[in-house]
Amino acid sequence: MTTSRRAPFLAAVLAALVATTSLAACGSDDSGSTKEKTLTVFAAASLTGTFTELGKKFEADHPGVKVTFNFAGSSDLVSQITEGAPADVFASADTKNMDKLAAADLDGQEPENFASNTLEIVTPPGNPEKIATFADLARKGVDLVICAPEVPCGSAARTVASSAGVTLKPVSEEQSVKDVLAKVAAGEAEAGLVYVTDVKAAGDTVDGIVFPESSSAVNLYPITTVKDSKNADLAAAFVQLVLGSVGQGVLSAAGFARP
Amino acid sequence: MSRTRTAGLPGWLYAPAALGAAFVLLPLVAIVAKVDWANFLDLITSESSRAALALSLRTSAASTALCVLIGVPMALVLARTTFPGQRILRSLVLLPLVLPPVVGGLALLYTFGRRGLLGHTLEVLDIRIAFSTIAVVLAQTFVSLPFLVVSLEGSLRTAGDRYETVAASLGARPTTVLRRITLPLVLPGLLAGAVLSFARAMGEFGATITFAGSLQGVTRTLPLEIYLQRESDPDAAVALALVLVVVAVLVIAWLRPERAAR
Numbered sequence: 001m002t003t004s005r006r007a008p009f010l011a012a013v014l015a016a017l018v019a020t021t022s023l024a025a026c027g028s029d030d031s032g033s034t035k036e037k038t039l040t041v042f043a044a045a046s047l048t049g050t051f052t053e054l055g056k057k058f059e060a061d062h063p064g065v066k067v068t069f070n071f072a073g074s075s076d077l078v079s080q081i082t083e084g085a086p087a088d089v090f091a092s093a094d095t096k097n098m099d100k101l102a103a104a105d106l107d108g109q110e111p112e113n114f115a116s117n118t119l120e121i122v123t124p125p126g127n128p129e130k131i132a133t134f135a136d137l138a139r140k141g142v143d144l145v146i147c148a149p150e151v152p153c154g155s156a157a158r159t160v161a162s163s164a165g166v167t168l169k170p171v172s173e174e175q176s177v178k179d180v181l182a183k184v185a186a187g188e189a190e191a192g193l194v195y196v197t198d199v200k201a202a203g204d205t206v207d208g209i210v211f212p213e214s215s216s217a218v219n220l221y222p223i224t225t226v227k228d229s230k231n232a233d234l235a236a237a238f239v240q241l242v243l244g245s246v247g248q249g250v251l252s253a254a255g256f257a258r259p
Numbered sequence: 260m261s262r263t264r265t266a267g268l269p270g271w272l273y274a275p276a277a278l279g280a281a282f283v284l285l286p287l288v289a290i291v292a293k294v295d296w297a298n299f300l301d302l303i304t305s306e307s308s309r310a311a312l313a314l315s316l317r318t319s320a321a322s323t324a325l326c327v328l329i330g331v332p333m334a335l336v337l338a339r340t341t342f343p344g345q346r347i348l349r350s351l352v353l354l355p356l357v358l359p360p361v362v363g364g365l366a367l368l369y370t371f372g373r374r375g376l377l378g379h380t381l382e383v384l385d386i387r388i389a390f391s392t393i394a395v396v397l398a399q400t401f402v403s404l405p406f407l408v409v410s411l412e413g414s415l416r417t418a419g420d421r422y423e424t425v426a427a428s429l430g431a432r433p434t435t436v437l438r439r440i441t442l443p444l445v446l447p448g449l450l451a452g453a454v455l456s457f458a459r460a461m462g463e464f465g466a467t468i469t470f471a472g473s474l475q476g477v478t479r480t481l482p483l484e485i486y487l488q489r490e491s492d493p494d495a496a497v498a499l500a501l502v503l504v505v506v507a508v509l510v511i512a513w514l515r516p517e518r519a520a521r
Contacts, residue, residue, distance in 0.1 A: 075490050143390065148473065150491040171390040172472030173479075175487060183472065187374045188389045 036066045039234045040086055042077045043069060044093035044221070045178065046117065049201055050254045051091065051242075057250075058241055065234060073176060074152065081106060081226060088235040091223040091242070093117075094152040098222040108225035108232065113259035114242050115221040115251045117195045119156055121209040122184050122202070129190045134211040137191055138166050145180050145189040148173035153180070156217035157193045163216040181206065195219070200255035220259050287504065294501055295494045302498035310476040311484035312502065318392060318480060319460035322399035326456045330407035331449065335441070337408070338415035356405040363401050364469025371397065371470075394471035395478050399460035406459050407452035414448025415441070451514055458510040462503065 039058070043051045048071045055067035070077065070087070074097040081087050082104045090107075091114070092098040098111045123131055129142050137144050146168065147154030154173060161168045174180045177194050184192040185205040199208035223242055225235040241247050248258070295302065302308065337349050355363055369375045371388045381388060388394050422444065426436045442449070464482040471478040473487070481503060488496040 073490070079493075145390075145472065148487055148490075150487050170474065172474050174473055175468065175483075179468070186368060186372060188368070188372055 036064055037231060037234065039065055039067045039088050039231050039238060041067060041069050041089040041091070041238065042081060042085070042087040042226075043071055043089075043091040044074045044077070045071050045176065046093050046195060046197060047071065047091055047221070050250050050256070053250050054238075054241060054247055057246060058238055061241075062234065062237070067238070075100075086230075087226045088229040088231050089223065089238050090226055091221065093219060093221055095220050095222055096152070098224065101224070101226075106227045108227045108229060108235065109239070111222040111224040112239070112243060113220045113222050114247065115256040116259045117197055117219045117221065117256055118214040119153070119160055119193050119217060120196045120199050120214065121211055122181065122192045122194050122199050123190060123207045123209065124184055124187045125204065125207055127207050127209070131191050131209060134160070134164055134213045135166050137193075138168055143188075143190045144168060144170045145172045145174060145183045145192045146170045147177055147180055147193070148175065151176060152219060153177040153193070153195065156219055159217040160193075160213050164213040196257075197255040218257075221256070290497060290500055290504065293497045295498065298494065299498050299501075302492075302495045303502055305495065307475055307479075307484060307488075308495065308499055311479055311481045311499070314392070314395070314476060314479065315461055315481040318395045318399055319457050321396045322403060322460045323453055323457045325396065325400045326404050326407045327449070327453055330404050330452070330456075331411060331442075333404075334408045334411035334415060335437075338412045339420065352408065353405045355402050356409070360402055360463065360465025361469050364398060364466035364471075367394075367398060367401060367466060367470045389470075390472045390474065390478060392477055395467055395480060398466035398470050399463045402463055402466055403456035403459035406455040407449075410452035410455060411445060411448050414445040414452075417448075418444045454510055454513050458507060461506055 041051065041055065048069075051069060051071075055069060058067050059065060070080070070085075072080075074092040074094060077087075077090065078092070078097045078100045081090060081101060090098075090101060092101075092111075095113075098107075101107050102111065121131060121134070121137065123129065129136075129139075131137065131142065136142065146157045149155050149158050153176070157168070171189065172183065174183065177198055180189075180192040181194050181198050181202055183189045184194075185202060196208075196210075199206060223239055225232060225239055229235045242251075252258070303312075333352065337345065337352075368389075370377055371381065371394070372378055373382070373389060388397065418441075422440050423436050426440050427433075431439070462482060463480070464486065467478070467480060468483055468486075473479045473483050479487070481499060485496045485499045485503070488499065
């Protein structure tokens with residue numbers, strides 16, 4: 001009797017454990033190929049498209065080398081590297097997080113800026129609220145979504161707003177620029193602030209509106225090799241690829257500006 | 260008094276069992292060790308922390324109440340009646356238990372969102388759910404409802420329907436039987452289910468961030484605040500995480516198996 005009484009309780013507790021552990025699991029992959037050399041690149045999430053393309057080019061130029069990526073928020077990546085994750089190259093979406101790596105004395109060479117990105121207004125297709133200027137974002141009745149000030153895109157939004165003298169009243173402050181984009185593309189929000197490159201990558205699912213005030217917050221993207229990398233030469237070669245004409249071509253095609 | 264031989268356990272079993280216990284307990288020790296005790300109170304009483312905690316308590320209480328309101332009738336129907344397709348329905352209703360919360364959030368978005376299944380109806384009624392506290396309560400109710408239904412249905416089946424049959428044969432109406440016999444009989448199971456639902460609601464993250472958004476005091480619950488603080492103030496994130504661990508420990512203490520089996 002006791003056991004049959006406890007069984008549902010135990011089942012529920014077990015299920016509770018299963019359900020709660022599936023919180024945001026951050027993917028950091030560890031490649032264990034034996035013959036090939038593997039270059040591990042930690043890069044900001046906004047570089048997913050461009051760096052994947054550059055990785056393929058790098059593999060073509062260096063037979064026997066496999067490039068694996070860990071794309072995530074820059075601050076997540078820095079804390080993973082300082083906690084001992086095996087990275088050869090680190091590309092950040094802002095200088096603040098690169099400075100954290102340098103402060104931990106883990107940068108293998110002087111970090112160099114390779115791209116820059118600015119904010120752009122994003123709306124659902126057709127721009128239902130007829131947003132035309134930055135000031136329109138503060139209009140009553142416009143459901144605006146931006147990034148939280150704690151993350152780079154949010155601090156950029158805050159800088160732009162204060163230099164433009166506009167008080168933004170967002171209905172939500174999201175965790176990442178991708179979350180902002182998703183809520184606008186789904187039509188839940190009528191406007192959002194994301195990076196120029198995000199608008200370009202989103203294609204037809206959203207409309208983008210460039211605004212002059214965005215120049216007051218330019219995000220610089222620095223790159224460096226990681227100290228104690230087992231593939232220091234390959235890491236340096238990858239950094240050169242990004243800084244060189246091939247890398248710059250891929251980046252500018254995706255909407256990145258020169259630093 | 261001589262020792263009686265019991266079957267006992269093979270000795271080698273203790274090593275993996277101890278390893279398993281360490282696997283569960285070590286992370287808890289690690290988080291306690293990481294807490295900045297000198298500033299602990301300041302960290303958990305900052306404006307954003309208090310807003311998140313208050314919101315989490317409010318929404319979790321609301322969603323638990325909602326779970327009881329709709330979960331008790333569901334459990335009663337599932338435990339006390341038979342109808343075609345009942346088994347399939349039970350499995351489907353329990354789906355949020357095993358569904359990734361992010362998927363639950365997407366499903367809710369496609370139901371209650373502006374362009375969702377009910378979006379047009381809600382627009383006509385001038386009800387706006389997205390980015391509101393109601394969205395948080397809906398997300399939490401969606402993921403925690405099965406906890407209440409499962410534990411209450413279990414209690415109902417274990418309690419059996421003998422007393423109900425007797426009461427009915429003595430002329431009690433169904434509502435009287437429910438009020439005077441059934442519910443008092445399964446009250447411990449109902450409470451256990453409600454506490455589990457509350458705990459699950461407090462910890463809800465995936466469905467909330469996908470469906471409700473994140474704004475201080477409106478939709479940014481404690482888990483969302485922890486996830487955000489991690490970016491800029493890891494000490495605050497750890498302190499708040501400990502608050503959630505304490506809530507979880509209290510829930511487990513409340514649900515001690517002896518208590519649930521009483």
